[in-house]
Amino acid sequence: MNDQLSRHLRNNARRKPHVVVLLILIICDATSATLDEDPARLVVRPDSSTVIEESKISFFCRADGNPLPNVVWRINGKPISDPSRISIKSLSTGLSTLRFDRVTREDNATVISCSADNGVANPVVAEAVLTVLSKDNVPVGFPxxxxxxxxxxxxxxxxxxxxxxxxxxxxxxxxxxxxxxxxxxxxxxxxxxxxxxxxxxxxxxxxxxxxxxxxxxxxxxxxxxxxxxxxxxxxxxxxxxxxxxxxxxxxxxxx
CATH class of the missing domain: 2.60.40.10 (Immunoglobulins)
Structure with missing residues (x-):
């Protein structure tokens, strides 16, 4: 509480005690609300993945914080522009899935990012890289x-x-x-x-x-x-x- 506000409260304490109580309650409520806020954080981050061309791949991201953050996916730093091939499903728990239904060789080295923001602090971002192998270049032991x-x-x-x-x-x-x-x-x-x-x-x-x-x-x-x-x-x-x-x-x- 700053000095100016303190003096104001003291000067008005005798004349308007109800105003003093009201101001204190407002300050306490605002402080409590601030303490309850929790910056966005990522508790599940997308994993860099290697897949064979023409297959599917899923990336997972989960955000937490108070209020619950909004999760946004981007491809190479840009919003999703091909909903016919890439789909997103999100839950109210903060968990979100990004799915490539069919990867191509052109998707190799694609950077997938997941960001979470709830307005309390700066957004948090995690990135993963998609590597695409040709069908004739699959290593022994590939799942x-x-x-x-x-x-x-x-x-x-x-x-x-x-x-x-x-x-x-x-x-x-x-x-x-x-x-x-x-x-x-x-x-x-x-x-x-x-x-x-x-x-x-x-x-x-x-x-x-x-x-x-x-x-x-x-x-x-x-x-x-x-x-x-x-x-x-x-x-x-x-x-x-x-x-x-x-x-x-x-x-x-x-x-």
């Missing part, structure tokens, strides 16, 4: 999908199996997407990913309405990234009306 997800239906409460078999050397880690959003299989005990037999396959126990959607698996190792084809999982049953949309977990990891 591949030998078995893709297939259309499935499951009764509510039963166990669903979504196929995916990945190979790669070193061993490829797997991430599952539902409707372009990553699943954190560690956060929900109903989910598990096979590491033997059909490495990469997803098992969902006690299927719920929220499990319904379009699934795909991603395999990643030190050589690069491979995406599977996508397939729908339908959950059959009688579901109670919901008050609002479910919000998937916004944390995840390759397993």
């Amino acid at each position: 591949r999908i030998d078995l893709h997800p297939a259309l499935k239906s499951v009764e509510q409460g039963k166990t669903a199996y979504v196929s995916c078999r990945v190979k790669g050397e070193p061993r490829a880690k797997v991430l599952w997407l539902r409707d372009l959003i990553p699943l954190d299989v560690r956060a929900d005990g109903r989910y598990s990913v096979s590491t033997i037999g059909n490495p990469g396959a997803l098992m969902i126990q006690h299927a719920k309405e929220e499990d319904q959607g379009k699934y795909e698996c991603i395999a990643r190792n030190s050589h690069g990234v491979a995406h599977s084809k996508s397939a729908n999982l339908y959950v059959k049953g009688q579901f109670p009306a919901r008050n609002g949309p479910t919000r998937p977990d916004s944390s995840f990891a390759f397993v």
